[in-house]
Structures are given as C-alpha cells and as structure tokens.
Amino acid sequence: MTVSRRLLAVLIGAWLPVLLVYLWWTASAESTNPYFPPLSVIWTRFLELWVFDQVPVHVVPSLQNLAVGYAIAVVAGVGVGAVLGVSRRTARYVEPVVDFLRSIPAVATVPVFIVIFGLDASMRIAAISVAATWPILIATMQGVRATDPTLLDTAAVFRITGAQQLWRVRLPAAQPIIFSGLQLGLQIAFVVTIASEYLGAGFGIGAFTLIATDSFLILDAWTGVILMGLLGYAINIVFDIVERIALRWYIGQKKLA
C-alpha cells in the first residue's frame, strides 16, 4: 500500500470518532450538570493528570499486571491448546472442564481470587491470566486440529513427526487462528485488569476511577474513563502491528490467492 492510500485509509477510519468527539465537545460545552461536565474541562484535567503526572502511580502498575498476566495466559493457552489439538483423546477428557470454566464471566471470578491470593498484585495477575487463557487455548486447539492434511502428509514423507511436527508444521500453520484467540484474550485481559482494581486496590487505573467516583471527583472519574478507552485502543494498535509482522507470510499468501 502506498503512503497516500494508507493515509486515506486512516482518514476513512477516523471520521466517526472525530464526529463523535466534536458532537460531545459542542453538546457538553454549556453543561452545568455536575455529572456531565464540558468535554473541554475534562480534557484540561486529563492533561494535568495523565501527561504524565499520575502515570507512574496508576498506569504503570496496571500495565505491569496486564503484561505479566497476559504473558502467562499466552504460554498456558498456546501450550495446553497445542497439546489438546494434537491429542483428541486428551481433549475429550478435558474439554468439558474447559467449556465449564470459560463460561464463567471473568469479572465475577475476582472475589474468588481475592480469597486465594489476597489483595496484592498476585491476585490481579492470576485473575487476568486465567480469564485470558481460555480464548487463546481454544483458538490454538482448533487451529492445530485444522492443519491441512496435505501439509501433514508432506511432513510425514520427510519423516517430520511428533513434537517436531507440532513445532514446525502444525503451530506455524495455525498462526492466523491462534492470533485471533490472542487478540480476544488481550481484550479480556484488559477488562479484567481494570475490574480487578475495583476491589481492594489503592492504585491502578480502575482504582483511581473508583476512588474518584466515591469522592465525587466526577471530573477525575471522567478522565479515568477516557484513559481506559485510549489505552485499550493503543494496546489494540500495538497488537495489530505485531500480528501484521508475524503473519506477513500468510497475508502475502492470501494476496497471491
């Protein structure tokens, strides 16, 4: 894609957010409702707090928990998912449990994690990693299972079997499906990061927003909400870039087809 076409794509994608922000900005300009302050006032406060005064206090701990929790989920999800994808017999035993556990809304499990881990970062990391593991595990399992039989036959001819076959043939071939699970897992991990800070936390973006709400610092609470949205968006962009690099071969293949 040329630079100008890429720029055009960005502009096309940006018109709705820009319009919404414009509508919010103008509609709220004269607002005297304390719960809905003017966006211009919220923005001024946002810059005071988050560029970059409070970032080390609240944003860094949240992102640390997210990174560690998500990393654990990726290793566990891809690892267990790959095993279940290869061995249908193991999958038959484990799948009902997996289906049961992944059906429980992640946010509802936070109190259980408090009972087990207490109120420090380990509780939040555990809740994040468990919640994010399921979509990654399922996507990996399905991706590994769906390997093109021709690929497997070819591998067999070259006597590539067992672990080597999984590592060099099945997992690479399953990458596009695994990445969709990784993306879903990342979104869930972000939600749980915030939700886990609503209980028993003194810092973090979720805790900041909750404390602001409790103390009727409504302006601060709005900046917390906007910060969550922007961070979630930024994390998604980073993921897209990583995915595009990792799946370059696949995207190229699709273009050829």
Add this chain to the structure above:
Amino acid sequence: MVIKKRSAWAAALTVAVSATALATAAVPAQAATDIKIGVTPINSTGSVQYALDSGIFKKNGLNVTDISTFPAPPPSIAALASGAVQIVYSPTIPVINARENGGVDIVVVAPADGYGRADLAKAKKDAAFAAKIDDTGVCISPSSGINRWRDLVGKTVSVPARGAQAEVTIASAVKKDGGDPSKINWVTLGFPEVNSSVQSGKINAGFTVEPFTTNCTAGGLKNLGAPGIQFFDTEQAIGVWVTTAQFARENPRALRSFQKAMYQTHTFARASKANMRKVLQASTKITGVPLSQALAANPPYYPLYVVRQDVARPATKMLELGFLKKPADVAGVLLRQYRP
C-alpha cells in the same frame, strides 16, 4: 379587529390555563405524592421500611412506591441526581463531598441516625460504652499487634468507599493519636467481606457498621474501637436523608410530609425497647440479616432533627484532614426542620 380577536382568544386561553393550574395545584393536598427512596443496607435505615409498613408515610400523604438498596452513598446520590429516586440515605460526610468536590446540589431533608449528646460525651471517656452506642467499628485480629489507632499506620485497612465516612473518621482517629493517616494503605471492600478478610490476614483492619460490627467480635475477632465516636463531637445527626435542591424547590409539601413521617417514626422508635424491636424487625427486610442479629447489634440512635452544626463541624474537620481543598459552603444545605 384582528388584534382584538387574538386577545379574546388569549384571554380565553389564560382562563382555561389558570383553571387547570388551580385544579392541579389543589390535587396534591389530597392525593399522595409518589416517592422512591434509596438506602444503604444498615440497621438504622429500617426506619423508612417501618414507616412504609406501618402506614406512617401514607398517613402523612406520601406514597412510597419503592425502597431500593445501594452499596454506598456515591451511587445512591448519582441515582438521586438522575431522578431514579427522590430521597436517599447518606452520612453527612458524603453529602459534603458531593456538594464540595462534585458540585452536586443536594440538600439535607431530615435526620436518619446519629448519637445522643450525653451518650457521645460519655463514650469519649469510656471505650466500652462507646462500643455499645456506636454502630461503626474497626475489625482487627487479636493477634495483629494493633492496640491503638496509630498502630494502623503502614497497615492495610479496608473501607466501603474511598474518601467517605469510614476513611475520614479513621484518619481523624489516627491523627489524634499521633499517627500519620497518609501512610495507611486504604483498600475498598464491602462489609460482608471484612471479617473473612481480617481472619485470613488479607487485610489488617476493616471498617464495619452494624450488624457487621457485632459479627466481627462474635466471630472471635476484635473491635479496635468506634471511629465515629472519635470524629464527632456534639453532632447528633450523622446519617441524614437527602434530596436534590431542585426536588426540594418543586416539592416542599412532599418533603414536609417526609419530615413529619420520619419525626413520628423516630419518636416511636425512641419510646420503648418494644418499639425499637419493631423498627429493627422492619430493617431486616433491607439488610437481609436474621432478626436475632439485628437485635444483638447496638440499637440505632434516631435524632429528631438536624442542626447546621451537624454538617458544618464535619466539614471543618474534613478541611483540616485534607479531604476538602477549600472551606465548605454549608449555607442552604439544610432544609427547615420539622419541630412540632
């Protein structure tokens, strides 16, 4: 000619409108006003449930259609601002926070709970008595090594909501005892989770309100003391019923009825132990705890009216503790109280 015709129409219209206005204005005198009330599920808010069940609201021309519970005052005050409920329970401290920090225009209608003046004076000198009359407590483990307020410095202490009554009163007690409250690690936990979290060592101390204060000591844990008693001096109303300034302007008659109804309910509850038992029985509908537990708890104190000092004094102390950035404006916070 045309002009004349128009004015004739206008005159007719004016008559019609005034007639309708008169008719509608006359209606509220007889028909009951519909009101929804929001409460925090604690024993003392059983008063409105009792007033509803016993017909005291109805007798005073109020039709209370719903009593909904909220975990803490901030969401209930938000519900108030949105018009989902018309009157909510709140301690005075969140009322001050909402007005000062949030610019939410709410006013105090009537007292909900508090301390008797003589009791408060006695309790300040006598910790055992304080534990008897105050419904707030700080639950700790007997083996925690926490023996006085300043021992909470550096510890993890749970409160139901940040920057609200629990945090302000505990911070005040710690400061008075020579400790630095800014070194306390505050966390948010609901009352039902406090005892198990103290037991398992997840937190070092947790703020409770009855019936959970009694629950704490009954379960083998210790109550460090009543932070409310430490904070308040001569205030009588600690919890109050609030509404928006706008609702107060538009519905003075309904609020007068509410004040009367609460005055009557409070007088009833104060008259005898048997009466208090009936009010506590009603409170179990709100808190969901068994009656035995509600009765085992310290009975609520029901003041008859709110005075300006009840709001002004906590506001001054909040300023001293740094919870407020500038002196609170308490003029106009209090509606004229009902005194028969």
